[in-house]
Amino acid sequence: MKNLFLPLLVIAILLYALYLSRFSTPKKKYVDTTVNPNYTMHVREHQHDHLEEELSRIDSTAYAKEYIITVINHGSSQLHFKKNEIMEGGFVSKEDAPKVACYVLELSGRECKEPHPKDAAMFYTSVCGGCHGDDGKGLGGSYPDLTRKPLLGIEKREEFLKSMLLTQ
Numbered sequence: 001m002k003n004l005f006l007p008l009l010v011i012a013i014l015l016y017a018l019y020l021s022r023f024s025t026p027k028k029k030y031v032d033t034t035v036n037p038n039y040t041m042h043v044r045e046h047q048h049d050h051l052e053e054e055l056s057r058i059d060s061t062a063y064a065k066e067y068i069i070t071v072i073n074h075g076s077s078q079l080h081f082k083k084n085e086i087m088e089g090g091f092v093s094k095e096d097a098p099k100v101a102c103y104v105l106e107l108s109g110r111e112c113k114e115p116h117p118k119d120a121a122m123f124y125t126s127v128c129g130g131c132h133g134d135d136g137k138g139l140g141g142s143y144p145d146l147t148r149k150p151l152l153g154i155e156k157r158e159e160f161l162k163s164m165l166l167t168q
Helices: 002-023 037-045 048-057 061-074 097-107 119-132 152-167
Strands: none
Touching: 048 152, 061 097, 061 152, 097 119
């Protein structure tokens, strides 16, 4: 009987693994893609002018900086990107996010009103460079190019705003 225990245990483990692979469904990672209710109320309160005003400044450096800071702080799940395009927020502190944003703008040839400190390059390289590359161009197309104009998220936002104007 002792000689059969180990082979039976191995068979039981293999059968259990087979059962799990065939009949159990993997748990999905929860990503909150709901729209903030305060934002929804804000949009309802504003009419056509609000959309046109945002569209009028969407190509500005200030808009790009605020967008980058928002993605750094809150992630990109609110932009309804594909699963492989979503970045989680909070990789750097809220105090350091503007530094990194100015450095990213510099990578695309833009300038911030307030120049980034020297440690911004270190923050970017250590936190963002692993996916977006030290030059910001993305790694083999797997991650968004941070040097493109407009940035992918801003392009998607512009399409959304224009579609909202058409429906009003």
